[in-house]
Amino acid sequence: MRSIILNEITKTWSYRAFQVIILLHFTLFFLVVLATSRMDITIPGFSTETLYQFPNIWEFFPWIASWFNLLLAILIIVMTGNEYAFRTFRQHVVDGLSRIQLLSGKGFLILMVAVYSVLMVLLFSLVFGFIFSSDYSDGAFVKKTYILLVYFVQAIAYMSAGFCLAVLFRNTALPIVLFILYRLIIEPVIRLFFPPEARLYFPMKVISNLTPMPEFLSIASGNQPGTNGVDTLSFREMGLMAEDLPVYLNLLLALGYTAIFISLAYLLLRKQNL
Amino acid sequence: MEKVLDIQNLSKNYGGITAVKNLSLEVGPGHVFGILGPNGSGKTTTLAVITGVIAPDAGSFRWFGREHYAGMRKTIGSLIEVPNFYHYLDLVRNLSIVARIKNKPLNDIERVLRLMNLWDRRKSRFDTLSLGMKQRLAFSAVLLGDPSVLVLDEPANGLDPEGIAEMRDIILQEKKKQKTIILASHILDEVEKVCTHVTILKNGQSIAQGRVHELLAADDPVIVSCGESGRLQEEIVRAGLSESIEKNGKELIIILKKGMEAKDINEFAFSKGIVLDHLETRKKSLESQFLELVK
Numbered sequence: 001m002r003s004i005i006l007n008e009i010t011k012t013w014s015y016r017a018f019q020v021i022i023l024l025h026f027t028l029f030f031l032v033v034l035a036t037s038r039m040d041i042t043i044p045g046f047s048t049e050t051l052y053q054f055p056n057i058w059e060f061f062p063w064i065a066s067w068f069n070l071l072l073a074i075l076i077i078v079m080t081g082n083e084y085a086f087r088t089f090r091q092h093v094v095d096g097l098s099r100i101q102l103l104s105g106k107g108f109l110i111l112m113v114a115v116y117s118v119l120m121v122l123l124f125s126l127v128f129g130f131i132f133s134s135d136y137s138d139g140a141f142v143k144k145t146y147i148l149l150v151y152f153v154q155a156i157a158y159m160s161a162g163f164c165l166a167v168l169f170r171n172t173a174l175p176i177v178l179f180i181l182y183r184l185i186i187e188p189v190i191r192l193f194f195p196p197e198a199r200l201y202f203p204m205k206v207i208s209n210l211t212p213m214p215e216f217l218s219i220a221s222g223n224q225p226g227t228n229g230v231d232t233l234s235f236r237e238m239g240l241m242a243e244d245l246p247v248y249l250n251l252l253l254a255l256g257y258t259a260i261f262i263s264l265a266y267l268l269l270r271k272q273n274l
Numbered sequence: 275m276e277k278v279l280d281i282q283n284l285s286k287n288y289g290g291i292t293a294v295k296n297l298s299l300e301v302g303p304g305h306v307f308g309i310l311g312p313n314g315s316g317k318t319t320t321l322a323v324i325t326g327v328i329a330p331d332a333g334s335f336r337w338f339g340r341e342h343y344a345g346m347r348k349t350i351g352s353l354i355e356v357p358n359f360y361h362y363l364d365l366v367r368n369l370s371i372v373a374r375i376k377n378k379p380l381n382d383i384e385r386v387l388r389l390m391n392l393w394d395r396r397k398s399r400f401d402t403l404s405l406g407m408k409q410r411l412a413f414s415a416v417l418l419g420d421p422s423v424l425v426l427d428e429p430a431n432g433l434d435p436e437g438i439a440e441m442r443d444i445i446l447q448e449k450k451k452q453k454t455i456i457l458a459s460h461i462l463d464e465v466e467k468v469c470t471h472v473t474i475l476k477n478g479q480s481i482a483q484g485r486v487h488e489l490l491a492a493d494d495p496v497i498v499s500c501g502e503s504g505r506l507q508e509e510i511v512r513a514g515l516s517e518s519i520e521k522n523g524k525e526l527i528i529i530l531k532k533g534m535e536a537k538d539i540n541e542f543a544f545s546k547g548i549v550l551d552h553l554e555t556r557k558k559s560l561e562s563q564f565l566e567l568v569k
Contacts, residue, residue: 003374003375003377004374006374007371007374007375010363010367010370011363011371014362014363014367016362019493030449060436082360086358086359086360086361087356087358088358088359088360090327090354090358091354091358091359091372092375093325093326093327093344093347094325094326094327094347094352094354095347095348095352095375095376095415096345096346096347096348096375096376097344097351097370097375098344098345101344104494116361192471273322273328274327
């Protein structure tokens with residue numbers, strides 16, 4: 001296992017596209033949280049500063065970070081697509097790796113990127129949290145930190161979906177296009193044909209709902225006439241939109257989907273003429 | 275003596291196309307086993323199956339007398355088709371990945387790169403190498419950890435004549451070390467110079483198999499000339515010594531029955547009171563033998 005991990009590090013560390021995507025991910029997140037902190041929105045019961053205070057920041061930053069999970073999924077697609085483009089999966093098998101070891105290598109990469117992403121959110125949350133908070137009590141500091149774990153699962157789930165697509169199509173470009181289309185267009189359209197309660201069980205919906213828009217932010221935006229918040233509330237009142245699933249159920253479903261993506265990728269790897 | 279590789283009734287189909295059909299062969303220790311065949315005859319499919327890249331539809335194979343498993347391949351140096359490396363990594367990093375997979379020491383990388391004259395390019399990215407250098411790098415990876423068995427699929431691919439000669443020398447050096455080498459190639463001259471055993475594939479089936487010199491010796495024509503060639507022809511036919519005999523002026527071209535040699539004809543002629551002016555066995559090349567078989 002140690003050699004598989006060292007090999008994944010060797011492959012990724014020296015790869016320019018990997019460096020660029022990680023840097024882009026880090027920079028975009030930093031710019032967004034920095035820019036938002038400079039915005040001065042004050043409405044009754046809400047101010048921008050509230051978002052950056054403990055414990056709200058543990059909810060707000062993972063939500064912002066979830067916007068950029070697409071980049072992490074693309075990263076995994078690129079790294080997996082390379083294995084097919086360079087035929088290195090095939091060579092690794094010839095050299096003595098089993099299919100499950102090929103899978104373990106990419107599984108480690110997914111974990112490594114998810115850990116990086118969580119550490120990034122943790123770092124920025126601590127820095128901004130300590131700058132903007134005045135209440136450092138245990139209750140305020142620790143409350144809602146579990147959302148970091150939820151975000152960790154979310155990042156893994158997105159990347160597993162990307163990995164599965166890359167194994168299915170054995171290249172880079174098509175899985176990236178399909179992933180984006182499925183995430184942004186195909187699944188949302190398909191969901192429209194199902195009753196509101198059923199829509200909550202679709203894979204991308206389950207995964208994105210892991211880090212929903214923070215409650216206080218939805219309510220605050222709901223106070224503004226003509227915003228999505230009002231639409232959301234009225235859709236719910238009209239029975240067109242179901243209540244979100246409980247976090248634990250969403251988490252279990254996301255883990256289930258992750259297991260399906262990884263198992264499917266393994267079955268494909270086993271069948272493929274690499 | 276334990277077999278290094280034992281293939282029994284191996285078959286592989288792609289859709290409706292048969293790539294390999296009921297192939298059986300045995301490779302012993304120290305053998306240099308050539309797999310010959312025209313394009314599409316099943317050479318690469320056979321090697322892909324025995325190196326675990328694809329699963330056979332029927333039949334079985336055993337390495338070192340044991341059921342095949344992935345870790346077993348770490349003791350075998352294999353080059354299948356084209357060199358497969360990370361284009362953006364340098365030579366040392368690429369080989370370090372292979373060394374870790376095979377559990378071989380990283381300090382062996384210098385030895386194999388020097389052996390293949392690539393040490394000066396060790397910091398170069400793979401995608402900056404010429405085709406010949408890429409092939410040499412692939413061979414470096416094969417030799418990592420000094421494996422006792424080599425599986426080589428067209429190792430001279432992309433090499434210039436000098437490179438082909440160098441590659442042949444390296445294979446011969448490995449042969450001297452008593453290594454077992456399984457070599458698929460369409461360069462028949464190379465196979466003839468290097469291999470001890472050979473199988474010839476056609477449409478996924480083995481149509482001839484055995485030691486190279488035996489395969490080449492079969493059907494070698496014996497050329498005889500003498501003053502009484504007509505009488506000698508009659509005597510040979512009467513005695514039933516030949517498969518076929520053809521008269522061409524003073525010369526007789528004889529395909530002998532199995533087990534007979536040219537010297538037997540000399541003794542037979544002498545016993546009949548005929549003195550031969552000339553006697554020779556015209557050796558077939560592997561190429562002519564191959565072309566006859568695959569016709």
